[in-house]
Amino acid sequence: MRNIAEIYKREIRFYFATPIAYVVIIIFTIIFGFFFYRSLVYYSELSYQLMQNAYYAQRIDLIMGVFSPVFSNNAIIFLMVIPPISMRLIAEEKKSGTIELLFTFPIKDIHIVLGKWLAASTIIVLMLVLTLPAPFMAFKFAGAAEWGPVLAGYLGMLLMGLSFLSLGILISALSENQIVSIIVSYGVLLAFWFLGWIIDPGSGKTIGKVLGELSIIGHLSNFVKGMIDTKDIIYFVLFIFMSLFLTLRVLESKRWRG
Amino acid sequence: MIKIEKVTKLYGQTVAVRDISFEVAEGEILGFLGPNGAGKTTTMRVITGYFPPTDGNVFVAGHSVLDEPLEVKRQIGYVPENPAMYHDMRTIDYLKFIGAVKGVTRTSLKERLNKTIELCALKSVVNKRVGELSRGFKQRVALGQALINDPPVLILDEPTSGLDPKQIFEIRQLIKSMAGERTIVLSTHILPEVSMTCSKVVIINEGEIVAVDTTENLGKSFVRTHQVELVVKGPSKEIKNNLKKIDGIGKVDNVGERYTVEMEKDKDLRSKIAKQVVQNGFELLELKSRSMSLEDVFIKLVTEEEEGDRA
Numbered sequence: 019m020r021n022i023a024e025i026y027k028r029e030i031r032f033y034f035a036t037p038i039a040y041v042v043i044i045i046f047t048i049i050f051g052f053f054f055y056r057s058l059v060y061y062s063e064l065s066y067q068l069m070q071n072a073y074y075a076q077r078i079d080l081i082m083g084v085f086s087p088v089f090s091n092n093a094i095i096f097l098m099v100i101p102p103i104s105m106r107l108i109a110e111e112k113k114s115g116t117i118e119l120l121f122t123f124p125i126k127d128i129h130i131v132l133g134k135w136l137a138a139s140t141i142i143v144l145m146l147v148l149t150l151p152a153p154f155m156a157f158k159f160a161g162a163a164e165w166g167p168v169l170a171g172y173l174g175m176l177l178m179g180l181s182f183l184s185l186g187i188l189i190s191a192l193s194e195n196q197i198v199s200i201i202v203s204y205g206v207l208l209a210f211w212f213l214g215w216i217i218d219p220g221s222g223k224t225i226g227k228v229l230g231e232l233s234i235i236g237h238l239s240n241f242v243k244g245m246i247d248t249k250d251i252i253y254f255v256l257f258i259f260m261s262l263f264l265t266l267r268v269l270e271s272k273r274w275r276g
Numbered sequence: 277m278i279k280i281e282k283v284t285k286l287y288g289q290t291v292a293v294r295d296i297s298f299e300v301a302e303g304e305i306l307g308f309l310g311p312n313g314a315g316k317t318t319t320m321r322v323i324t325g326y327f328p329p330t331d332g333n334v335f336v337a338g339h340s341v342l343d344e345p346l347e348v349k350r351q352i353g354y355v356p357e358n359p360a361m362y363h364d365m366r367t368i369d370y371l372k373f374i375g376a377v378k379g380v381t382r383t384s385l386k387e388r389l390n391k392t393i394e395l396c397a398l399k400s401v402v403n404k405r406v407g408e409l410s411r412g413f414k415q416r417v418a419l420g421q422a423l424i425n426d427p428p429v430l431i432l433d434e435p436t437s438g439l440d441p442k443q444i445f446e447i448r449q450l451i452k453s454m455a456g457e458r459t460i461v462l463s464t465h466i467l468p469e470v471s472m473t474c475s476k477v478v479i480i481n482e483g484e485i486v487a488v489d490t491t492e493n494l495g496k497s498f499v500r501t502h503q504v505e506l507v508v509k510g511p512s513k514e515i516k517n518n519l520k521k522i523d524g525i526g527k528v529d530n531v532g533e534r535y536t537v538e539m540e541k542d543k544d545l546r547s548k549i550a551k552q553v554v555q556n557g558f559e560l561l562e563l564k565s566r567s568m569s570l571e572d573v574f575i576k577l578v579t580e581e582e583e584g585d586r587a
Contacts, residue, residue, distance in 0.1 A: 024376040028362070035364055115360030119421070122324040123378050124349040273327045275287070 021125040025133025029107070030140060038106075039141055042099045046145045053091045054152045057084045062159070081167045081244050084156060089171045089242040093235065096142075096179050097211070101203035103141055104186025107134045108265070109199045127269045131262060135187060142179040146172060167244020174241020177254035178234065182207055184261035191268040210234045277302040277429060277459040278323060283332035285318050292318040293483040295332070300476070302428075303456045307474030307491070308463040315483040316463040317357060320431050323461070324354045336429060350379070353422030357433040359414060363407025367398055367417055370406050371424055378425040388424055396420040396450070412443035419450065430454070432462040436469060448473050504546060506535040507562035508553055518556050522548050536566070 033039035061083040068074040108131075111117040120130055153168045186203045193199040214233030217226035230236050234257075237250040278300040285292045293315035300306045310316050322329045323336065325345045333340055339347040362370055371392060375385050393399055396416040401409055406417055415435065422430055435451065436444040451460060451473055464470060470477050471491050479487040508515050512530050519528050519537055524545055526538035539545045546563060553560045 020379070021377055024373060028365075028373055031369075032362075032364060114363075115356065115358070116362060118321075118326060118356050118360060119354075119374075120377075121326045122321075122349060122352065122354045123374075124346045125377060126346070 021129040022133045022136070025125075025130055026137045026140075029134050029137030033103075033137065033141060038102065042102055042141065043145055043148065046095055046099045047148050049095050050088070050092060050149050050152070053095075054084070054088050054149075057088050058156060080156060080163045081171075085153070085168055085171055086242045086244075088152075089175060090238070092175055093178060093238055096175070096182055097204070097207050099145075100142065100179060100182040101186050101200045101207070103138050104183050105190055105196045105200040105203060107138060107187050108191040108269075109193050109196050112194045113196070121273065127266050131187065131265055131269070135184065135262065138183050138187075139180055142183060143176070146175055146179070170244045170246050171242050173246065174238050174250070177241075177251065177258075178238055181234065181254050181257040181261070184258040184265075185210075188261045188265045188268065191265045191272075207234075277304075277337060278461065279335040280319070280323065281333045281335070283319065283322055283329045283334060285315075285322060285327075286330045291483050293322075293480070296480070296483075296485055297332075298478050298485065298488050300459055300461060302459055304476055305451065305455050305460045305462065305474045307470035307477045308461055308480065309465065309467070309470055309477055310463070310480040311465055314480045316480060317433055318483075319480070320354075320433050320461065320463060324352055324431055325349050326354075350425075351427055352429045352431055353425070353427040354431045355415075355418045355422045355433060355435060357437065359418030359421075361406050361414070361417065361421070364405065366403055366405055367409070367420075368393075368402040370417065371398075371420055374421045375424040380425050388426060392420045392424050395423065397446075412439055412446070415439060415443070415447060416450075419447070428458055430458050430460045430462075432460065434463055434465070436464070436466070503566040504537045504539065504549060505562070505564050505566050506537060506549065506553070506560065507533050508535060508558050508560055509533060510558040514556075515553070515558055518552055518558075519549065522552055525549075533561075 061080070064083070065078045068078055108117070111120065153165075157163050157165075185206060186199075189203045189206065190196075190199045193202065210232070211234055214230040214236045216229055217223055220226075231253070237253045240247045240250050280296055280298050283296045284294050296315075296319060298306075308316050308319070321327055322341070323334050325341050325348050328342055328345075333342055334348075335341070336348045336351050339351070341348045362373075365373065368389070371389055372385065375388055376382075380388055393402060396419050398413070398416055398420055401413050401417075406414065409417065415438075419432075419435070422432075432451070436447050439447065448469070451462065454460065455475075462473070474491055476490055477488070478485060512533075512535075515535065516528050516530065519525060519535070522545060524540045524543045526540065527536075528538075529536045537549060546565065550560060550563055
């Protein structure tokens with residue numbers, strides 16, 4: 019445990035001693051804030067008009083009107099800002115040769131990977147925490163709103179962020195070059211995104227259904243609507259687990275091959 | 277303390293080292309000698325557990341590197357060639373981090389830090405970033421990193437490469453000062469370094485061990501022919517002929533006024549050479565015996581073996 023904690027502390031120190039953490043967090047919150055502001059303004063204008071009609075007035079929904087689109091957009095921001103966090107995690111150690119030190123220390127590979135993963139996860143959690151003023155502000159205006167669906171959205175965001183991160187670490191372990199690492203991360207993440215669009219899952223073909231289930235974005239849609247489905251949670255947890263597992267295998271095979 | 281048993285390491289189809297076996301006794305300083313690409317680093321990486329051998333095994337303090345890698349790694353402090361380090365960290369933080377990762381307990385970490393800083397003379401740079409340090413200090417930080425958990429075994433991969441003569445001297449003194457306390461394996465391609473610091477030598481070439489011996493024996497058996505360097509003014513042909521007349525002289529070569537004269541083993545002919553040159557009316561400007569470089573030893577060793585094969 020102490021090994022993981024030490025690796026974790028070093029990575030956190032690195033993120034905040036260099037501009038990486040600040041740049042990523044600032045860019046993320048600005049874009050998030052902009053999307054939230056646009057949604058809220060649009061929604062309030064819309065709801066003002068809908069209020070004229072008693073039938074529509076009942077159907078005004080803060081979750082579907084504001085948070086669902088904001089969270090969906092957020093997936094794209096995550097796709098942009100998480101690879102810059104993950105790209106260096108292992109690639110940099112390989113490039114500078116410090117991996118040779120870590121490999122000769124009395125610690126296990128899994129401790130190295132977990133320490134790094136937790137440190138980068140902390141940045142993601144921090145980014146999400148910094149967006150919390152948004153729902154608080156929205157709820158000030160809409161007294162009847164519920165927290166539950168918003169928190170479900172946040173859980174979805176977190177799981178998706180951690181999935182992106184885990185895949186990013188795997189790609190970082192495969193490369194020695196950080197630029198290659200980040201570009202491949204973008205490519206693979208986008209591929210996972212579009213997987214569901216290749217064949218329409220509603221077309222009745224099995225392959226379409228399978229691809230749809232493998233696609234990342236499909237598993238986010240329930241969360242952003244405020245629904246927590248065990249299937250989606252399992253998907254993300256497995257995604258994270260598989261990525262980290264493969265990362266360990268990559269490190270091990272690197273060793274055997276020398 | 278360290279036992280290397282028939283270690284073979286392949287990179288794909290390429291053989292890096294083949295069937296290497298030797299032992300290092302406790303407290304011994306072993307010099308691991310060979311030209312670049314001979315397999316020194318590969319062997320050291322196998323010992324440190326950086327990667328497993330393709331075949332064979334290594335035991336450190338009785339622990340197998342294959343079965344108990346963590347236990348082996350706990351015994352070893354390793355300084356890689358061109359030491360890589362986290363350049364963004366201050367020396368003190370770097371050593372603290374390494375100590376903690378290596379499992380030095382919180383209570384003893386402070387004491388270990390102080391001892392390491394003192395031993396490696398790092399006091400003046402504790403608050404500087406590692407990346408800003410000079411090559412010599414970096415090497416000392418790398419040594420500090422290896423020593424922080426007080427390991428009984430030190431593996432040093434070319435600890436003096438890239439340093440200036442004063443730094444080389446300091447690092448050698450430091451290594452020598454640890455003789456007896458720790459078992460040390462150091463690799464180098466500089467022959468005098470071995471004779472200065474090590475008690476035992478393993479010579480490796482093209483992935484195979486060529487010789488294992490004590491430093492003294494190595495000197496005796498390899499320096500078959502003493503070489504003397506002369507600087508003499510005068511016609512070179514005559515000088516060469518004159519030199520060859522001396523009993524026990526082997527080959528005589530010259531580049532301009534600089535002559536290299538080979539003498540038979542166990543014969544010190546320097547005074548005879550001097551006399552011969554001066555008595556024949558040539559101006560002797562310089563005379564010194566030349567120690568053999570590793571390259572010479574290798575050429576000697578390899579060619580002799582080939583001749584032996586033919587016979």
